[in-house]
Amino acid sequence: MTHPLLQPLSNKLTNIDTQGLRRQRLSVETPCQPRMVVDGQSVLAFNSNDYLGLAAHPQVVEALQEGVSLYGAGSGASHLISGHFQSHTRLEEMLAAMLSPYLESARALYFCTGYMANLGVLSALADSAQGDITVFSEALNHASLIDGIRLSRAAVQLYPHCDTQALGDSLSACTSTTKVVVTDSVFSMDGDIAPVRELLALCEQHGAWLLLDDAHGFGVLGATGCGILEELHLRSPNLIYMGTLGKAAGVGGAFVAAHDTFIDWMVQRSRPYIYTTAAPPALAHALLTSLRLITGDEGKARRAHLHELIQQFASASIPQSWSRVASQTAIQPIIIGNNADVLQASAKLRAQGFWITAIRAPTVPVGTARLRITLSAAHTAADVAELVTAVANCAHA
Ligand SMILES: *Cc1c(COP(=O)(O)O)cnc(C)c1O
Numbered sequence: 001m002t003h004p005l006l007q008p009l010s011n012k013l014t015n016i017d018t019q020g021l022r023r024q025r026l027s028v029e030t031p032c033q034p035r036m037v038v039d040g041q042s043v044l045a046f047n048s049n050d051y052l053g054l055a056a057h058p059q060v061v062e063a064l065q066e067g068v069s070l071y072g073a074g075s076g077a078s079h080l081i082s083g084h085f086q087s088h089t090r091l092e093e094m095l096a097a098m099l100s101p102y103l104e105s106a107r108a109l110y111f112c113t114g115y116m117a118n119l120g121v122l123s124a125l126a127d128s129a130q131g132d133i134t135v136f137s138e139a140l141n142h143a144s145l146i147d148g149i150r151l152s153r154a155a156v157q158l159y160p161h162c163d164t165q166a167l168g169d170s171l172s173a174c175t176s177t178t179k180v181v182v183t184d185s186v187f188s189m190d191g192d193i194a195p196v197r198e199l200l201a202l203c204e205q206h207g208a209w210l211l212l213d214d215a216h217g218f219g220v221l222g223a224t225g226c227g228i229l230e231e232l233h234l235r236s237p238n239l240i241y242m243g244t245l246g247k248a249a250g251v252g253g254a255f256v257a258a259h260d261t262f263i264d265w266m267v268q269r270s271r272p273y274i275y276t277t278a279a280p281p282a283l284a285h286a287l288l289t290s291l292r293l294i295t296g297d298e299g300k301a302r303r304a305h306l307h308e309l310i311q312q313f314a315s316a317s318i319p320q321s322w323s324r325v326a327s328q329t330a331i332q333p334i335i336i337g338n339n340a341d342v343l344q345a346s347a348k349l350r351a352q353g354f355w356i357t358a359i360r361a362p363t364v365p366v367g368t369a370r371l372r373i374t375l376s377a378a379h380t381a382a383d384v385a386e387l388v389t390a391v392a393n394c395a396h397a
Helices: 006-016 058-071 077-084 086-099 114-129 141-154 164-173 196-206 228-232 260-269 280-294 298-312 341-351 381-395
Strands: 035-038 041-045 105-110 133-137 154-158 180-183 207-214 239-244 254-259 331-337 371-372
Touching: 006 341, 041 381, 058 086, 058 280, 086 105, 086 254, 086 280, 105 114, 105 260, 105 381, 114 133, 114 141, 114 180, 114 207, 114 239, 114 254, 114 260, 133 141, 133 164, 141 180, 141 207, 154 164, 164 180, 180 196, 196 228, 228 254, 239 260, 254 260, 280 298, 298 331, 331 341, 341 381
Parallel strands: 133 154, 133 180, 180 207, 207 239
Antiparallel strands: 035 041, 105 254, 239 254, 331 371
């Protein structure tokens, strides 16, 4: 007999099963690399956001070990008590230097995760505006931005995907003193890129902030891997930039880069920054090496190789009943539609030794369930060729 407190949960879980929405975690037994062992099976994986293949890079791994020997395992406290280490400071200085061509008086703040960074920016903005704030949120924004907006309790207006016309109209009609436009730069489940230049022009015209979540751009876009702002050669005092360090940078955490005064405000008032134990200083130490790789020749070579793989996969044909998003990034989804079909496709690929997770609602809109294929510089052209064949095979039979 199920305990009465648990009964409503079991009912809902059964419901999740019948809709094909059960999410499962598999255990990986080897480093994050294209070839890994998962639940005892050797697979070729196209799942991770380790776009440059730095998560298991020998120099990054060695730097992490060095960080542990220098600073130990944990930080022991939050940043404002005694948990802010020299490696955190150096990391923030290096990030600020990377972003300084694109921001006025750039300074960076390191967060434990990107999720927390987004909560941190939005709640700090709302705190400064004392209720007189409207957030304009792109329809396909990442869950962490949506939750940040909820936490901020700001008034929110949704605008349709990449619809700068609709956004412009809403901005014109808005009477709030503080206006903030919030968007992913590279959309996490689609791989397309927001019209950032146009969004920034609108923000400047209407005196609004533009909060850019560059989780999938930092490290990958731009000649030296500085992300979307470098890619598009944009610079503006209206920008607040968020980049993550657990994807292309291969380690973990995230940062916000913005004007010195804004960062100072966050240090004073951003609760997701203040009330949490600082990330282990060894992570920040490892990230210094990762950033050196990203901005140096090796990063350049890895981005060039990744770009070739993207072209290779994007130009291959896929089964007729499936569709693609026009994506020029490492995120190359194949839209299948309903949950049962995407689960079946994912299982067929697994049986052939390919690991590609089925992405379903609420991560993506109902009816657009997909295989979210991601490419990494750690893949070879032969890996991608194998994938293309497997995808073609799995639609038949
Ligand atoms: C992954 C992701 C985040 C969250 O970053 P974490 O460091 O994983 O918490 C935020 N925004 C977008 C668009 C993401 O894809």
